[in-house]
Amino acid sequence: MIEKMAMMRSIGNILDSCLAIRAGEQLLVLTDADNLAVGNLFTLAGIERGADTFLMVMKPRTRHGEELPKVVADAMKAADAIVAPTTFSVNHTSARKAASDAGARLIFFPGCQEKMFLDGSLDIDFVKQAEIIMRLSGAFERGESVRVTSNDGRTDFTLDIRGRHAVPQTGICHKPGTISPPPCIETAVSPVEHSTNGIAIIDGAVVPGGEVLDPFQITLKDGRIVDIDTATKDGRKLADLLKSYGDENMYCHVELGVGLNPKARIGRGVELEDEGEFGTLHLGIGNGITFGSSIRAVGHVDLVIRHPIVTVDGKVVLKDREVLV
Secondary structure, eight states, rough: HHHHHHHHHHHHHHIIIOOOOOTEEEEEEEEGGGHHHHHHHHHHHHHHHEEEEEEEEEEOOOSSTOOOHHHHHHHHHHEEEEEEESSOOOOOHHHHHHHHHHTTTEEEEETTOOGTSSSSSTOOOOHHHHHHHHHHHHHHHHHHHHEEOTTTOEEEEEEEEETTEEEEEOOOOOTOEEOOOOTEEEEEEHHHHHHHEEEEEEOSSSEEEEEEOOOEEEETTEEEEEOOOOTHHHHHHHHHHHHHOOOOOBEEEEEEEOOBTTTTTSSSOHHHHHTTTTTEEEEEEEEGGGTOOSSOOOOEEEEESSSSSEEETEEEEEEEEEEOO
16 A cells, blocks of 8 residues: 555656646556556546546557557547557557557556556656756757767677657657657657668667666668677577567667666666666667657567667767766
């Protein structure tokens, strides 16, 4: 009981600071059978705030980005605001895109676990962090080319972002159609298709999958992963994961994201913290429609680098976990 009461502080922060729920709004709490306890708490909190609150429980999906049943998609499209504590992400779906196009504000929690509402990663000043996120987003928005390196020189790859728009996810969804997945607050940009080339050392996490304890190298050529170092345990796990999807587009690079949550930590067992830790970088592969890519796939996977050096048009914008814009 005490733990549930403690969770309500972060849940209240999400509804008040992130979604700005107002009395009379239609709030959809979309959850699955594995996360019903969290869904119930959001439902109670929504009712307390005077929102016309609906709880919808579905069978857990089998992977991130799996399309949702029509009845769920219709409910999302009709809602003013949505909060989605689920096992797998609803973000990379046509249902989510249709809901956003209809004006629904959406906060989603893929890989939801009760402990994420207790460890402080959701109890932050989202407005303050948004200022930092928007500064870095501006650099991506204005930029044409990106190079990512590391202090040890092992990571070195480039990508073209000309004509691409930054996708800031600040945690703040006050305007119609906005989305965010706290505690992973970040900014991201999609590379021009087939433009990423070079080598990256993945030493942070694989999402889904968890913390990387045995770093491995991937090689990217013309926007695709063409080689994974399977000499390490974590490299073999990624190779097996991508093969299991049975979709060649799962090897395509579709997102470059920078985690910017000062209280998120890799290794707590919470996927959104694995890619949200401040100053880390993740390469999203697979389905890229959320970020403006034309590449579609059956799922989406993020590969996290702990200490990247990010250069946009020759200017360093992130180094040693510090935003330099």
